[in-house]
Amino acid sequence: xxxxxxxxxxxxxxxxxxIGLISAGVITVAAxxxxxxxxxxxxxxxxxSSASASSPSAASNAGATTSSITISAKSVxxxxxxxxxxxxxxLYMLTSEKGDKITCTASSGCLHAWPETDLPGSATAAKAGxxxxxxxxxxxxxxxxxxxxxxxxxxxxxxIGDSAAGQAKGQALTNFGGTxxxxxxxxxxxxxxxxxxxxxxGSSPSxxxxxxYGY
Amino acid sequence: MNRTDxxxxxNSADTGQTTTHIRQLLQALNWRPAQIESPATRWTVNVLxxxxxxLVLLSGLVHLKLYGSYKGISVIGPLFLAQGIVGILxxxxxxxxxxxxLVLGGAGFLVATAAGxxxxxxxxxxxxxxxLAVPYATSSMVEEFIGGGVLVVTAAIVFxxxxxxxxxxxxxxVWPPKx
Numbered sequence: 001x002x003x004x005x006x007x008x009x010x011x012x013x014x015x016x017x018x019i020g021l022i023s024a025g026v027i028t029v030a031a032x033x034x035x036x037x038x039x040x041x042x043x044x045x046x047x048x049s050s051a052s053a054s055s056p057s058a059a060s061n062a063g064a065t066t067s068s069i070t071i072s073a074k075s076v077x078x079x080x081x082x083x084x085x086x087x088x089x090x091l092y093m094l095t096s097e098k099g100d101k102i103t104c105t106a107s108s109g110c111l112h113a114w115p116e117t118d119l120p121g122s123a124t125a126a127k128a129g130x131x132x133x134x135x136x137x138x139x140x141x142x143x144x145x146x147x148x149x150x151x152x153x154x155x156x157x158x159x160i161g162d163s164a165a166g167q168a169k170g171q172a173l174t175n176f177g178g179t180x181x182x183x184x185x186x187x188x189x190x191x192x193x194x195x196x197x198x199x200x201x202g203s204s205p206s207x208x209x210x211x212x213y214g215y
Numbered sequence: 216m217n218r219t220d221x222x223x224x225x226n227s228a229d230t231g232q233t234t235t236h237i238r239q240l241l242q243a244l245n246w247r248p249a250q251i252e253s254p255a256t257r258w259t260v261n262v263l264x265x266x267x268x269x270l271v272l273l274s275g276l277v278h279l280k281l282y283g284s285y286k287g288i289s290v291i292g293p294l295f296l297a298q299g300i301v302g303i304l305x306x307x308x309x310x311x312x313x314x315x316x317l318v319l320g321g322a323g324f325l326v327a328t329a330a331g332x333x334x335x336x337x338x339x340x341x342x343x344x345x346x347l348a349v350p351y352a353t354s355s356m357v358e359e360f361i362g363g364g365v366l367v368v369t370a371a372i373v374f375x376x377x378x379x380x381x382x383x384x385x386x387x388x389v390w391p392p393k394x
Contacts, residue, residue: 105287109284109286109292112284113284160349169348170348174342175288175339175345176288176343
């Protein structure tokens, strides 16, 4: 009572072929992995760092080659005028960090996805660019140990998924203990969902105190 | 034969037939491409199974690589590690043995992984909401859906041709069972 089974004489050959194909797959993946790492680093570098994205502390040194960091305001489609860094990259706050409380840490993996906006070593304060109120700018000691820029008491971050200026792909994402929102020039979280990834538009955003839910 | 007797006889036959169906289905899960008579078809199915195994392996390796970034996240981090280890073991087993249950397992594994990402992106999973904008997310999801499709096709061919072989005159078993 057995089903018909093909000849087994070539089974060892097929086994070797299978192993060979798997090896080829491993090599392909390794090649993809190296190019992917480069892509990952590029994404982080566009956020203002020349370092590898695999090092949160290095990745957080936004603008390390400049004397300071300039926080400006820029229109992002669907979100209105929001804060950006000197590279034009959208800046975010985390709802669980109200009042300079740091909850985004390297150990949780948070800083890999959300690099801090840190002051370079020689700077003592961030510069207020167009549309930004200098009185709302401040600093707090970030999870990396460096001074992190804050706005209206919210520590500022970039998002690894934003590969170009004007994108806000991290808007309204809920992870790492809170929800991530962009900030308007008044220093309040913009809780609207982004409708497009490129700058432009200028529709009125809905602003609020940043609800969200933790985990 | 009264009414009760008439009701009991079909029930007993149904139970026996169901048991036969289940047994034969379980036996069918052990089928493999080697049972296919046509060398060209057998070779094609083997190549499809190996391609699926490579895509399962790729998914596992990507998750192991990403584990470095996700390991601190509650539940999600350990799931990335488990996915990576299971993916590699499943890929090797699939490439070497190519049994129908392994092919179906590989398909389920890939589709479940991609579906998990989509759920995490759209609704959040274990309190963590992911994004398709982060490195590897979209590419791995597409790769997993393609791999799942390849393995579903592979499983369908193995099953249909296996069933056809069972129906041939002279075969000791018939699929589906005669009622």
